Amino acid sequence: xxxxxxxxxxxxxxxxxxxxxxxxxxxxxxxxxxxxxxxxxxxxxxxxxxxxxxxxxxxxxxxxxxxxxxxxxxxxxxxxxxxxxxxxxxxxxxxxxxxxxxxxxxxxxxxxxxxxxxxxxxxxxxxxxxxxxxxxxxxxxxxxxxxxxxxxxxxxxxxxxxxxxxxxxxxxxxxxxxxxxxxxxxxxxxxxxxxxxxxxxxxxxxxxxxxxxxxxxxxxxxxxxxxxxxxxxxxxxxxxxxxxxxxxxxxxxxxxxxxxxxxxxxxxxxxxxxxxxxxxxxxxxxxxxxxxxxxxxxxxxxxxxxxxxxxxxxxxxxxxxxxxxxxxxxxxxxxxxxxxxxxxxxxxxxxxxxxxxxxxxxxxxxxxxxxxxxxxxxxxxxxxxxxxxxxxxxxxxxxxxxxxxxxxxxxxxxxxxxxxxxxxxxxxxxxxxxxxxxxxxxxxxxxxxxxxxxxxxxxxxxxxxxxxxxxxxxxxxxxxxxxxxxxxxxxxxxxxxxxxxxxxxxxxxxxxxxxxxxxxxxxxxxxxxxxxxxxxxxxxxxxxxxxxxxxxxxxxxxxxxxxxxxxxxxxxxxxxxxxxxxxxxxxxxxx
Amino acid sequence: xxxxxxxxxxxxxxxxxxxxxxxxxxxxxxxxxxxxxxxxxxxxxxxxxxxxxxxxxxxxxxxxxxxxxxxxxxxxxxxxxxxxxxxxxxxxxxxxxxxxx
Numbered sequence: 001x002x003x004x005x006x007x008x009x010x011x012x013x014x015x016x017x018x019x020x021x022x023x024x025x026x027x028x029x030x031x032x033x034x035x036x037x038x039x040x041x042x043x044x045x046x047x048x049x050x051x052x053x054x055x056x057x058x059x060x061x062x063x064x065x066x067x068x069x070x071x072x073x074x075x076x077x078x079x080x081x082x083x084x085x086x087x088x089x090x091x092x093x094x095x096x097x098x099x100x101x102x103x104x105x106x107x108x109x110x111x112x113x114x115x116x117x118x119x120x121x122x123x124x125x126x127x128x129x130x131x132x133x134x135x136x137x138x139x140x141x142x143x144x145x146x147x148x149x150x151x152x153x154x155x156x157x158x159x160x161x162x163x164x165x166x167x168x169x170x171x172x173x174x175x176x177x178x179x180x181x182x183x184x185x186x187x188x189x190x191x192x193x194x195x196x197x198x199x200x201x202x203x204x205x206x207x208x209x210x211x212x213x214x215x216x217x218x219x220x221x222x223x224x225x226x227x228x229x230x231x232x233x234x235x236x237x238x239x240x241x242x243x244x245x246x247x248x249x250x251x252x253x254x255x256x257x258x259x260x261x262x263x264x265x266x267x268x269x270x271x272x273x274x275x276x277x278x279x280x281x282x283x284x285x286x287x288x289x290x291x292x293x294x295x296x297x298x299x300x301x302x303x304x305x306x307x308x309x310x311x312x313x314x315x316x317x318x319x320x321x322x323x324x325x326x327x328x329x330x331x332x333x334x335x336x337x338x339x340x341x342x343x344x345x346x347x348x349x350x351x352x353x354x355x356x357x358x359x360x361x362x363x364x365x366x367x368x369x370x371x372x373x374x375x376x377x378x379x380x381x382x383x384x385x386x387x388x389x390x391x392x393x394x395x396x397x398x399x400x401x402x403x404x405x406x407x408x409x410x411x412x413x414x415x416x417x418x419x420x421x422x423x424x425x426x427x428x429x430x431x432x433x434x435x436x437x438x439x440x441x442x443x444x445x446x447x448x449x450x451x452x453x454x455x456x457x458x459x460x461x462x463x464x465x466x467x468x469x470x471x472x473x474x475x476x477x478x479x480x481x482x483x484x485x486x487x488x489x490x491x492x493x494x495x496x497x498x499x500x501x502x503x504x505x506x507x508x509x510x511x512x513x514x515x516x517x518x519x520x521x522x523x524x525x526x527x528x529x530x531x532x533x534x535x536x537x538x539x540x541x542x543x544x545x546x547x548x549x550x551x552x553x554x555x556x557x558x559x560x561x562x563x564x565x566x567x568x569x570x571x572x573x574x575x576x577x578x579x580x581x582x583x584x585x586x587x588x589x590x591x
Numbered sequence: 592x593x594x595x596x597x598x599x600x601x602x603x604x605x606x607x608x609x610x611x612x613x614x615x616x617x618x619x620x621x622x623x624x625x626x627x628x629x630x631x632x633x634x635x636x637x638x639x640x641x642x643x644x645x646x647x648x649x650x651x652x653x654x655x656x657x658x659x660x661x662x663x664x665x666x667x668x669x670x671x672x673x674x675x676x677x678x679x680x681x682x683x684x685x686x687x688x689x690x691x692x
Contacts, residue, residue: 567688568688568689569684569685569688570623570684570687571614571615571616571618571623571684574614574615575615578611578615
């Protein structure tokens, strides 16, 4: 893993681009045939994503060694993790839709395996199944989208597709919106966007490093990565796909942020936070239609991968120290007991909340500014609100879990995790703090043909957002401040959650996740029940009744009729014989 | 009035109908069997008459064949009837309906 990271660094340093490809399968010939190539695509987008995957992946592999040191099934765990990394790198490097799809599915499988790593726990097994099925639902749309694109343009290679769409933007015709939305379906499943968001919080049943790697930093980001990769399909003029994508992203961000406010499981809070940030990224893709440059989404993806992995690993460290206690109301006072975990966690929280000069501020600000620039004022307000909520729930978590008195025995006797776990925390803290200065958005910008802006000095970069779009930066900061004040007022010294007492109904709704699971259960249950009833009716009446019983009945009736002729009386037979002969004679003679 | 072909054929037809009638209405197997022989002989009579009036011997040769076959048939048929009688103590067709379902 570390070797892979070093390799990516070398690729990065050498500024490598290229697209080696071999033809893997050729179905049919000529222009109508399906040529499937197995190829790699290296460009700024995939190079930086490689760094993210291998970098975060390395930290998490090392961390897992400490987290799972007592688990008998460590071999299976690392096999799953490696399979995931392989598949994820496949997605990053794929140069055509089909390869992307194959690795996409592989990622889904490894995610399934790792969520269900503790398969003996029913909740984990259920969560794995749920994640897999929900993903399949999205992937079905994705596959349809791929087929649609292939049917319209006759190629699956990204390079060729882009060239073709650049030549003739109307090549997809009326199917553009449909294709875009179908492809977005895949991202919707993988990146857990509303309404397919339900699997991600449940996926927290897996081991915490898995949650960090797969369900926070990389796999769920694959959806966003894919959207950026095929942005040229989505951004076809006349397609409404982007507008819808923006709104779905916005709704997801808001919904998840609201739900996070009333969760008590430390990992679930982070899961909803991930959902919310993914919503941000999707929103960023959606509002980038005018500028034809979704680099802000990738920017946030990159910084988010760093600090969210850090948050999850910090949460894992807390859980590990507290012997698998995940309820934040049974923690408290951990800042003294787990200093390294606390400080790195706090840094990541600040980054997530968008406090300058940490990385999250720059990327989040870029998104809010882009929303404002593109004229989506509703989405701008929504994004700002989400920023406030983000700070609120994150500091609720920090205040409750890390400050105040210890609320349980375990919290009182917690000990800091071993270095094999804290070192990755420290390593990940670096990008969380500094990623804002590395000019990541410029790298991604190059992918979409933006003119490379001159990198200013550190001081200039520090204040760049304020100079660039003061309103957005100000709004983001004000939102963060408000959220912090709210959390400070309510949770600074709370021993139990004050919200359910004040807003009982709302709090209950939020805690029960707005009843999405129940709704889906009913809906799917109802659909399945009616389908089953229909199938049963068809089986009972059409197949059993008409086909089986009808055939059998007809022949039985015929048999009974024929039996009447068999009297067993010799003379009756003789008479019939004679009558038959007479009839034949008559017929022959009468001519 | 000279006796012509038609007379023979009429006699033959009468014989045949008598035989047929016997087969259809008599209940005793032995009598039915005899009626059957009557029908065969009616056919023989017709064949001989045709051979005589057409000056063609093949009709008479056919009669020989029929008599031979009839003899064989009588042997087999009587043997069957005797066997049946020994088994069932009856030669009445209405009692021999075990083929009926």
